[in-house]
Amino acid sequence: xxxIATRRKPPRIGDGPVFRRSLIGxxxxxxxxxxxxxxxxxxxxxxxKGWQVYRDTIAHPDTRHAIMLTVLTALVAVPVxxxxxxxxxxxITKFDFWGRRFLLVVIEIPFSISPIVAGVAYLFVxxxxxxxxxxxxxxxxxxxxxxxxxxxxxxxxxxxxVARELIPLMQAQGRDLEEAATSLGASGWRTFFAxxxxxxxxxxxxxxxxxxxxVMGEFGAVSVVSGNIRGQTNTxxxxxxxxxxDYQAAGAFxxxxxxxxxxxxxxxxxxxxxxxxxxxxxxxxxxxxNLAEKAS
Amino acid sequence: MKIRLDHVVKTFETFRAVRDVxxxxxxxELVALLGPSGSGKTTILRMVAGLEYADGGHIYFGEQDAxxxxxxxxxxxxxxxxxxxxxxxxxxxxxxxGMKVSKVKREKAAIDTRVGELLRLVRLEGLGDxxxxxxxxxxxxxxxxxxxxxxxPKVLLLDEPFGALDANVRRDLRRWLRxxxxxxxxxxxxxxxxxxxxxxxxxxxxxxxDGHIVQQGTPEEVCRDPGSAFVMKFLGDxxxxxxxxxxxxxxxxxxAIEVSGLADGKAELYARPADLDWSPQGxxxxxSINRVLDRPxxxxxxxxxxxxxxxxxxxxxxxxxxxxxxxxxxxxxxKVFAIG
Numbered sequence: 223x224x225x226i227a228t229r230r231k232p233p234r235i236g237d238g239p240v241f242r243r244s245l246i247g248x249x250x251x252x253x254x255x256x257x258x259x260x261x262x263x264x265x266x267x268x269x270x271k272g273w274q275v276y277r278d279t280i281a282h283p284d285t286r287h288a289i290m291l292t293v294l295t296a297l298v299a300v301p302v303x304x305x306x307x308x309x310x311x312x313x314i315t316k317f318d319f320w321g322r323r324f325l326l327v328v329i330e331i332p333f334s335i336s337p338i339v340a341g342v343a344y345l346f347v348x349x350x351x352x353x354x355x356x357x358x359x360x361x362x363x364x365x366x367x368x369x370x371x372x373x374x375x376x377x378x379x380x381x382x383x384v385a386r387e388l389i390p391l392m393q394a395q396g397r398d399l400e401e402a403a404t405s406l407g408a409s410g411w412r413t414f415f416a417x418x419x420x421x422x423x424x425x426x427x428x429x430x431x432x433x434x435x436x437v438m439g440e441f442g443a444v445s446v447v448s449g450n451i452r453g454q455t456n457t458x459x460x461x462x463x464x465x466x467x468d469y470q471a472a473g474a475f476x477x478x479x480x481x482x483x484x485x486x487x488x489x490x491x492x493x494x495x496x497x498x499x500x501x502x503x504x505x506x507x508x509x510x511x512n513l514a515e516k517a518s
Numbered sequence: 519m520k521i522r523l524d525h526v527v528k529t530f531e532t533f534r535a536v537r538d539v540x541x542x543x544x545x546x547e548l549v550a551l552l553g554p555s556g557s558g559k560t561t562i563l564r565m566v567a568g569l570e571y572a573d574g575g576h577i578y579f580g581e582q583d584a585x586x587x588x589x590x591x592x593x594x595x596x597x598x599x600x601x602x603x604x605x606x607x608x609x610x611x612x613x614x615x616g617m618k619v620s621k622v623k624r625e626k627a628a629i630d631t632r633v634g635e636l637l638r639l640v641r642l643e644g645l646g647d648x649x650x651x652x653x654x655x656x657x658x659x660x661x662x663x664x665x666x667x668x669x670x671p672k673v674l675l676l677d678e679p680f681g682a683l684d685a686n687v688r689r690d691l692r693r694w695l696r697x698x699x700x701x702x703x704x705x706x707x708x709x710x711x712x713x714x715x716x717x718x719x720x721x722x723x724x725x726x727x728d729g730h731i732v733q734q735g736t737p738e739e740v741c742r743d744p745g746s747a748f749v750m751k752f753l754g755d756x757x758x759x760x761x762x763x764x765x766x767x768x769x770x771x772x773x774a775i776e777v778s779g780l781a782d783g784k785a786e787l788y789a790r791p792a793d794l795d796w797s798p799q800g801x802x803x804x805x806s807i808n809r810v811l812d813r814p815x816x817x818x819x820x821x822x823x824x825x826x827x828x829x830x831x832x833x834x835x836x837x838x839x840x841x842x843x844x845x846x847x848x849x850x851x852x853k854v855f856a857i858g
Contacts, residue, residue, distance in 0.1 A: 406616035
């Protein structure tokens with residue numbers, strides 16, 4: 223009977239094998255071209271002149287200094303921005319105050335402003351012709367073309383990262399948990415550490431990882447305020463650019479490989495931490511888990 | 519502990535949520551704050567808890583003025599509508615939280631013993647190691663109650679405690695909460711928009727509208743003698759029929775009923791579905807039947823009067839009525855309120 227022949231159900235949208243395969247294929251090709259290929263090139267080019275050149279580049283005092291400076295910047299900027307992000311998210315989601323929405327918008331500004339604009343703005347604030355420049359100069363405090371300027375510019379650019387991860391999650395979670403904890407007699411700190419933090423820790427971690435990656439990779443703002451002094455105010459991304467312009471392609475790629483490695487390690491660390499944590503906490507409330515997913 | 523609210527006022531931005539509310543809750547009493555949404559009932563509860571501060575007036579716990587005492591030190595047990603259990607803690611850890619953070623230091627063993635007692639009290643023995651996500655809604659609400667009771671609160675406050683649960687669980691929990699209340703004798707105030715819940719559970723019902731108390735009394739008092747058309751309508755299904763009062767009687771399209779203490783003039787007559795009846799002959803309010811809804815306990819008749827008023831009333835299961843029948847609606851009893 224023809225009934226059997228026509229029994230094949232029509233495929234639902236997106237369910238046809240052709241559609242599915244082509245969709246997966248397109249994504250794989252794009253990932254290969256856009257993400258994997260550059261990473262591989264970095265690795266290949268870094269070692270194109272051999273292991274010796276690679277080691278020499280890394281061992282070069284300027285490169286080592288650039289690495290140290292980048293790490294130092296991250297060590298200062300990430301904790302400060304984490305504290306800022308937590309405080310901002312807490313304030314915005316748990317309190318009602320005048321200008322709350324405005325603050326929300328202000329926090330987002332560094333996301334939408336080009337980093338180079340931020341750098342130029344810092345020049346006008348702290349530069350010798352700037353607002354605070356002469357005063358600072360009079361006291362012998364050097365901000366621009368020195369480490370404080372680099373750290374400040376990096377902090378500006380990455381200020382929203384932690385807050386942005388936390389705010390939607392904490393908004394969705396509401397204030398009930400904190401109110402419950404307080405009504406049971408918990409102090410503010412106790413409430414934060416025992417109730418709020420455990421429920422946002424994955425979003426927080428994610429924000430910290432993103433913030434760190436961005437601090438280490440920041441180029442635009444830092445290039446304006448650092449002055450590019452080799453061995454003094456050169457961060458790793460600036461150093462890479464300098465080497466590249468000096469026609470030391472292998473050196474540039476070697477330095478880039480370090481930055482790329484750091485990035486890969488941050489991602490691995492994040493995944494590993496999540497796994498370990500998820501195993502320890504075992505079943506999280508499904509609502510909370512969903513919220514966390516939505517937020518990230 | 520006796521709770522007293524004295525001319526309490528609360529305004530949010532420009533919205534006056536609570537306007538001059540005075541209320542006394544006797545020690546050991548179980549009181550329901552009942553009202554539609556926006557009536558200020560939850561705000562009152564939160565002010566008693568200290569989660570909101572009153573803009574005016576005072577709240578007394580016993581003789582002590584508690585108006586300015588922060589929630590942390592107020593010693594209330596608060597149960598949230600959506601439980602607000604800490605999702606990363608087990609049931610036992612949730613219950614122990616208040617004892618752990620308390621300024622009064624307790625031995626770990628003492629805390630464990632108390633948690634065990636509370637789990638027994640809320641009939642959740644053996645579930646102490648579960649996480650909130652692993653238990654049902656009704657169980658979560660019981661954990662929330664145990665957690666609130668763990669700190670020996672002076673007063674127990676419940677915000678729509680059964681609002682998020684389905685009807686059967688709700689009914690069971692209501693009985694159970696009543697039992698717990700008789701067992702512990704703790705002064706309890708709860709908020710609900712469900713009249714049935716308030717009437718089933720409370721010693722006294724406080725009915726609110728637009729931030730005012732419109733009536734308070736035992737369930738019997740408010741049911742038998744609603745003080746206004748609003749209370750009449752809010753407590754349950756009610757039919758409204760335009761009426762006129764003359765010489766101590768209210769006349770509504772051919773039906774009449776004795777009233778006392780009402781001046782002559784236009785009035786509104788309210789009757790519950792069980793207060794009306796159907797008769798093929800007058801006297802009564804001439805009407806025709808639109809539909810008959812059959813229910814296990816009887817038949818509900820939907821009818822329209824000649825004046826165009828829609829009425830709903832119940833008749834016995836044996837009664838033969840059908841859509842299209844004409845006849846008369848008669849009054850068994852009714853409440854009449856003057857207009858204005």
